[in-house]
Structure formats: structure tokens, C-alpha cells
Amino acid sequence: GIQVEQSPPDLILQEGANSTLRCNFSDSVNNLQWFHQNPWGQLINLFYIPSGTKQNGRLSATTVATERYSLLYISSSQTTDSGVYFCAVPEETSGSRLTFGEGTQLTVNP
């Protein structure tokens, strides 16, 4: 099956700093999702981004499907950005299933 790798595994920032999270995948995909898991455990949809660039406030994401990676940018980070960020791609041979990366644990300190 498809392999998904995220980097870095852990990231510690001061409030106000910018960051880039990376998601690499081993095969071509036609969809990709970014999620934020908040400290209470819920996964929040950030982006559904098969290709190109999308922006939502201080967050933006870019997927370059031909080169098999996606980037999540967080600008002017806030303490509420803390949590785990996951990317997920489809398992094409398995219907609607997703393969998740192992996540990036982000801590934003005040």
C-alpha cells in the first residue's frame, strides 16, 4: 500500500513564529487531506487539497502531486495551533479508505 511520511515528527515554536510541515507519499494520489487534532482529540479538517494551493486565514497548503508531497504552512502561530497535524491520502485499491501519516506534534509556547 501507499506509504505516507510526515516531517518533522515534533516541532516547538514561540508564539508568532512561522512553520512548514511536510507530507511525502510514495505513489501518485488524486486527493490529500490535512487535519489538526486538538488537545481534546478531535480531528479537524483543515484542507482537502489534491493539487495546487489553498489558503484559510493563517494557514495555507500546497500539494505537488507530480512530486508526491504536500506542505502545510502556519504563519504567526498561536498557542491554539498546538496539537498534532496529520496528512492523509486515499488507498486507491480500497474504496474510500485513507492512509494517514504518523503526524507532526506541534507545540506553540506563549
Add this chain to the structure above:
Amino acid sequence: DVKVTQSSRYLVKRTGEKVFLECVQDMDHENMFWYRQDPGLGLRLIYFSYDVKMKEKGDIPEGYSVSREKKERFSLILESASTNQTSMYLCASSLQARRYEQYFGPGTRLTVT
């Protein structure tokens, strides 16, 4: 906005009990999923369903069963709870037309003592 709800945020059960975890979505999604999440193991798919009364095994179905009698509701059943089923359980749903865009509920943190 899509809303996925789960019956409990926290649940404590005893070994051997039958446990029901309920998930409801309000967006007429065809697909529904149950995952468990454990430290170091990531998200693992237990079961999923494409339609009412349809179910398919995921990666770790042993010790679990599911029920989907209505389109909006997907139940996960632990027939006889064991301590190794202590975990965070996450439900998700997706529309078949955008089947890879999954929406998650708030999760149920289950402890089996």
C-alpha cells in the same frame, strides 16, 4: 457544516462488559468509519460501511462488530470488552462523491478496567 457526533466523550467499562459506541452524522453521507488511535500506532481502521446494512472489515476488526441500520448512524460494538481495547475511538463519515474527504467526530476515550 458537517456534524459528526459520538455518544460519549469519556467512557469507563469493566472487562467482559458489552460496550456500544454510537456515531451519528447529519449530512446524509453514505460512508462511515470507525478508527482507534493509540500512542505510537497512529490511526487504525476497525470497520467501515458504504451503505445501510453494509459493512467491511478494516485492519483490526478482531473483537469488534458494527451495525448500520440507518444511514445516519453507525455503531461500534465491543462484544466482551478487554483491557487492550482501552483506546481513543474516532468515527468519521464521507460523501460517496467526495469519498476521500472524511469528517471526524469528537472521539470517545474508552477505558476498560
